[in-house]
Amino acid sequence: MPPHTDDLHARFLALDAFLLAHQHLWKPRPFTHRHLPWEAQHPELSTWLRQRSLEQAETAHNHPERLDAPQPFVEIANQSKALSEVDALPTHPLNAVSSRLSVDVPGRKWQQIEAFAKSLSFRSTPTHWLDWCAGKGHLGRRLAHGGQALTCLEYDEQLVQAGQQLSAKLGIHAMHLHQNVMAADAASRLASHQTPVALHACGDLHVRLMQLASDARCQHMAIAPCCYNRIDSHQYQPLSAEGLASRLTLSLDDLGLPLSETVTAGARVRRQRDTSMARRLAFDLLQRQLRGIDDYLPTPSLPSAWLDKPFADYCRDLAELKHLPAPTDSNWPELEAAGWQRLAQVRNLELVRNLFRRPLELWLILDRALYLQQRNYDVRIGTFCDSHITPRNLLILAELKPHNSGVLPCG
Numbered sequence: 001m002p003p004h005t006d007d008l009h010a011r012f013l014a015l016d017a018f019l020l021a022h023q024h025l026w027k028p029r030p031f032t033h034r035h036l037p038w039e040a041q042h043p044e045l046s047t048w049l050r051q052r053s054l055e056q057a058e059t060a061h062n063h064p065e066r067l068d069a070p071q072p073f074v075e076i077a078n079q080s081k082a083l084s085e086v087d088a089l090p091t092h093p094l095n096a097v098s099s100r101l102s103v104d105v106p107g108r109k110w111q112q113i114e115a116f117a118k119s120l121s122f123r124s125t126p127t128h129w130l131d132w133c134a135g136k137g138h139l140g141r142r143l144a145h146g147g148q149a150l151t152c153l154e155y156d157e158q159l160v161q162a163g164q165q166l167s168a169k170l171g172i173h174a175m176h177l178h179q180n181v182m183a184a185d186a187a188s189r190l191a192s193h194q195t196p197v198a199l200h201a202c203g204d205l206h207v208r209l210m211q212l213a214s215d216a217r218c219q220h221m222a223i224a225p226c227c228y229n230r231i232d233s234h235q236y237q238p239l240s241a242e243g244l245a246s247r248l249t250l251s252l253d254d255l256g257l258p259l260s261e262t263v264t265a266g267a268r269v270r271r272q273r274d275t276s277m278a279r280r281l282a283f284d285l286l287q288r289q290l291r292g293i294d295d296y297l298p299t300p301s302l303p304s305a306w307l308d309k310p311f312a313d314y315c316r317d318l319a320e321l322k323h324l325p326a327p328t329d330s331n332w333p334e335l336e337a338a339g340w341q342r343l344a345q346v347r348n349l350e351l352v353r354n355l356f357r358r359p360l361e362l363w364l365i366l367d368r369a370l371y372l373q374q375r376n377y378d379v380r381i382g383t384f385c386d387s388h389i390t391p392r393n394l395l396i397l398a399e400l401k402p403h404n405s406g407v408l409p410c411g
């Protein structure tokens, strides 16, 4: 099903029904449950997943839909795949730019910027780019290289200054403004002749852009969202009529699911991440005993130096930090091994949850797309790069409908 404007609504409803019907499979997190509620319902799948190794889980992590696991896994995987198919946006060649423009830009970030720029196409040519949460403004400079005006908004003073210096050095006329985009005065920064662009502005930040840019009747905008869980409220606040009508409620944990796809990390980083998780899972078993309560207890993130402590000290110190009774006669090697065994099980059980990662992300993207449609924009969605360049590779392109299109703006 290609993501044309007309079927944004239909696609949203199909995803909404899918996510609602299977909530029991993707809402509970294996990390916080010793047994997931669905395991009793699907014992064959549960047993199959639980006997697999950590390495096997790692291999399947980014493509769980390829796993030949017992039902209902394959059936759900097929539905997930069909529902989350998104075409790549058409691209156009870019004028080559001096390599000086990409100095100081990490390689993958530059690839994202080039891909983003190649995927922008609007009925009329933008004349003034507005780079939203611009950092140093690398994206804006790449776009404005042809001579259009450029305004960059950013609230980190150092990045504003560094951006200003880079633009001056490269001879690009740009205004780098120190602006908190969540502040009330941010609205005054937008005008209808501007084309806002946002590459990976987190949760509330890109939602704010969609609200302010549609209020200002900006002709076009392009948004690649990320970090859906970085929001001020405890629960997702839907934007579109369809989102508001949905029975789906999304907690911050739920909103983190689309972000759980990992870009390949080096062996050292992986080992550190796994050790940290295995220790937490072992501590979880211990704290259940110490408290006499078979429930998960959240623990704060810890400095990486904690991983250099002997395992017993790690547990004792964490117990103290959480004001728990001091552990006494624990069999530390056994407990540590149990943590690693749980990690393998958790990672494999998470493969079920991971089948819903892309459908949920698309649901969130469509809620945004439909919101803009309801504010009188023509909207297209698609990918702007491969997921190995960034897993947050969905782009929303919106352009204000022509005056005589007969559709009244809402809100």
Ligand SMILES: C[S@@+](CC[C@H](N)C(=O)[O-])C[C@H]1O[C@@H](n2cnc3c(N)ncnc32)[C@H](O)[C@@H]1O
Binding pocket: 109, 132, 133, 134, 135, 136, 139, 153, 154, 155, 156, 159, 179, 180, 181, 182, 198, 199, 200, 201, 202, 205
């Ligand atoms: C993930 S970075 C993306 C930066 C840039 N668009 C890019 O792709 O490299 C998000 C940026 O938003 C900025 N930011 C965060 N909160 C902000 C706010 N309330 N107002 C303006 N900028 C903000 C951060 O300082 C950071 O530079």
